[in-house]
Amino acid sequence: MHKAGIRDVAREAGVSISTVSRAFTKPQLVSQATRDRVMAAANKLDFNISRSAMALKSGQTYRVALLMSEGITSWFNAEVFAGIDDVMHGKGYDISLYQHINDAETRDRFFTVLPVLRNVDAVFVASFAIEPAEIEQLRRTKVPIVGINTPDPLRFDASETIDDEGGMYRAAQHMIKLGHKRIVYTCSAAAETLDASIDLRGHGFIRACERAQNTHDISWKVLTVPRGRDFADNALTAVLSEDRFPDAICCQMDMMAIPLMIKLARHGYRAPRDYSIIGFDDAPYADTVELTTMRQNPYEMGRNAAMKALTLLEGRALEQPHAILEPKLVLRGSDSRYEGE
Amino acid sequence: MHKAGIRDVAREAGVSISTVSRAFTKPQLVSQATRDRVMAAANKLDFNISRSAMALKSGQTYRVALLMSEGITSWFNAEVFAGIDDVMHGKGYDISLYQHINDAETRDRFFTVLPVLRNVDAVFVASFAIEPAEIEQLRRTKVPIVGINTPDPLRFDASETIDDEGGMYRAAQHMIKLGHKRIVYTCSAAAETLDASIDLRGHGFIRACERAQNTHDISWKVLTVPRGRDFADNALTAVLSEDRFPDAICCQMDMMAIPLMIKLARHGYRAPRDYSIIGFDDAPYADTVELTTMRQNPYEMGRNAAMKALTLLEGRALEQPHAILEPKLVLRGSDSRYEGE
DNA sequence: TTGAAAGCGATACCAC
DNA sequence: GTGGTATCGCTTTCAA
Numbered sequence: 001m002h003k004a005g006i007r008d009v010a011r012e013a014g015v016s017i018s019t020v021s022r023a024f025t026k027p028q029l030v031s032q033a034t035r036d037r038v039m040a041a042a043n044k045l046d047f048n049i050s051r052s053a054m055a056l057k058s059g060q061t062y063r064v065a066l067l068m069s070e071g072i073t074s075w076f077n078a079e080v081f082a083g084i085d086d087v088m089h090g091k092g093y094d095i096s097l098y099q100h101i102n103d104a105e106t107r108d109r110f111f112t113v114l115p116v117l118r119n120v121d122a123v124f125v126a127s128f129a130i131e132p133a134e135i136e137q138l139r140r141t142k143v144p145i146v147g148i149n150t151p152d153p154l155r156f157d158a159s160e161t162i163d164d165e166g167g168m169y170r171a172a173q174h175m176i177k178l179g180h181k182r183i184v185y186t187c188s189a190a191a192e193t194l195d196a197s198i199d200l201r202g203h204g205f206i207r208a209c210e211r212a213q214n215t216h217d218i219s220w221k222v223l224t225v226p227r228g229r230d231f232a233d234n235a236l237t238a239v240l241s242e243d244r245f246p247d248a249i250c251c252q253m254d255m256m257a258i259p260l261m262i263k264l265a266r267h268g269y270r271a272p273r274d275y276s277i278i279g280f281d282d283a284p285y286a287d288t289v290e291l292t293t294m295r296q297n298p299y300e301m302g303r304n305a306a307m308k309a310l311t312l313l314e315g316r317a318l319e320q321p322h323a324i325l326e327p328k329l330v331l332r333g334s335d336s337r338y339e340g341e
Numbered sequence: 342m343h344k345a346g347i348r349d350v351a352r353e354a355g356v357s358i359s360t361v362s363r364a365f366t367k368p369q370l371v372s373q374a375t376r377d378r379v380m381a382a383a384n385k386l387d388f389n390i391s392r393s394a395m396a397l398k399s400g401q402t403y404r405v406a407l408l409m410s411e412g413i414t415s416w417f418n419a420e421v422f423a424g425i426d427d428v429m430h431g432k433g434y435d436i437s438l439y440q441h442i443n444d445a446e447t448r449d450r451f452f453t454v455l456p457v458l459r460n461v462d463a464v465f466v467a468s469f470a471i472e473p474a475e476i477e478q479l480r481r482t483k484v485p486i487v488g489i490n491t492p493d494p495l496r497f498d499a500s501e502t503i504d505d506e507g508g509m510y511r512a513a514q515h516m517i518k519l520g521h522k523r524i525v526y527t528c529s530a531a532a533e534t535l536d537a538s539i540d541l542r543g544h545g546f547i548r549a550c551e552r553a554q555n556t557h558d559i560s561w562k563v564l565t566v567p568r569g570r571d572f573a574d575n576a577l578t579a580v581l582s583e584d585r586f587p588d589a590i591c592c593q594m595d596m597m598a599i600p601l602m603i604k605l606a607r608h609g610y611r612a613p614r615d616y617s618i619i620g621f622d623d624a625p626y627a628d629t630v631e632l633t634t635m636r637q638n639p640y641e642m643g644r645n646a647a648m649k650a651l652t653l654l655e656g657r658a659l660e661q662p663h664a665i666l667e668p669k670l671v672l673r674g675s676d677s678r679y680e681g682e
Numbered sequence: 683t684t685g686a687a688a689g690c691g692a693t694a695c696c697a698c
Numbered sequence: 699g700t701g702g703t704a705t706c707g708c709t710t711t712c713a714a
Binding site: 687 | 700701702703704705709710711712713
């Protein structure tokens, strides 16, 4: 039993294939009666328009690429993916995912296999520290490229970027305003070759501390631990190794802050009783452990990026191609002067 | 500047389009010299084989569908997706994602996407409580259908299924062996129309308790709370409302057990000092909070499902189409007789 | 409102 | 080892 094609339907309905095609793609151009007959036949034969043929004819691929440095199982990436997909799927686009483009080797491989990208209608680059030269290479594909939390966002056709530096600046400032005097910043080391967007957060912390140094008589320190699966334990060790336990911790990300809080509690240090801690992201369980944090919304970023890509795909220009989002301070219980929302 | 096509490359290289095609797909059939010339031309013109055309000609779509009841941002679904993608992406397949086939308009949506499914080479159904009649509908599409944690797995062409019932049976048994006498099972209510795979866990709990009831003099109870974002708080309330605080809690899933542990601690109840608790999944942070749990590996399930689909796609038969996986008891610190691994 | 026919960009069979 | 050509399934003028 061969899979029904458009001509089978045409025969069954007693019309031409042109009419079948129109009945599906431009129903208003077909008379009600004919359309009904076509649809009945199509239904009977389990027929549906071939997307491959549509794609070939239209010149579009109905596929977009999403490049990410880590895996899709991370909170940020899964949210971004969901945001993009929720916009694109309905418009008939699939997402072709390129994960783990982080180490030197995979990067090479990727840009060697780059040809694959010539088979997509748009490219999204998420949290991916890409070199200017590589962006140029991508641009040779002539398809819209939109960046999500990438450095050099202006090199893309559009971008959504979180203000990591400013966000952590405000986070540190919040701790300082609370009156804390011994502040540490815990973070995991940057990837070998790449300088991830997230590292800007460290700059924000330093800027806030340097600025307050004289006026507020604070001491501060950056505690960098190796990246990898044990970064939370390493951060714990680093914090506990300090001569005096800090009265405030700014944490590079919630995924580090949450285990840190939990493990510090086992050592007798409870927030906000013994110290204040602030995270960044508002990742899962931040609410559960009552972590004060700087919220960002990767799902929205994905949605916005996708809508921009769609506009570009339609050949229209973007009124606001580049957006910089400010993370929002979410007060929960982990900072000492918390007084309710 | 028009996008280079195969004929441009042919002209540039001074060969026919047949040769260009072969140079890409069957290099061994083309002489070294010719191939080099073709590749040079292709490179110069930024040319690459059109996947749409390949798809049309070959009759394949190079696209698979993944149906899931929840969103991709959930731990289980993201892991399954990653597993499938890691296998399929390299083989040239993209994943077309159908999320949230679960809410009120379940049926409508389901039958809306059905036609689109005729445009994929295979479909994966993940954690999706599908009716036998619906499976039959799917099978009319004539493509391999593989189930991942679905009821009635034998109705699919292949399946990967976790033994939810047996897993929770063993979890409850573990609590009973530890000597606990007042055991509760906390879970969120099943979805309205659909009876999710996860609900089998409740059956396992009940079976274990009924079996031990006489011999071990235990009392047990199922605490069902409404599904939705507050299920953890609701579970907390339910547990605290018991006349006597239970000495053991079996939790439907880690995502409920983890917040429950954290919140119970705020009420003065600490595991394993005041009670034992066991979860299911080994989800993120289960290790951090030292939750004893039944581990399952959705990433592996995704991989295995994808490899089975690939085999089917190649027209080969499966030696073992249906697999049932046993979750593994992972002892951590949340049960009272923990004595190290 | 409907039909005939020319492609879209590759593949593969058949010659040479 | 290489080239000509029919074909995949649909969309889209152009006529009728």
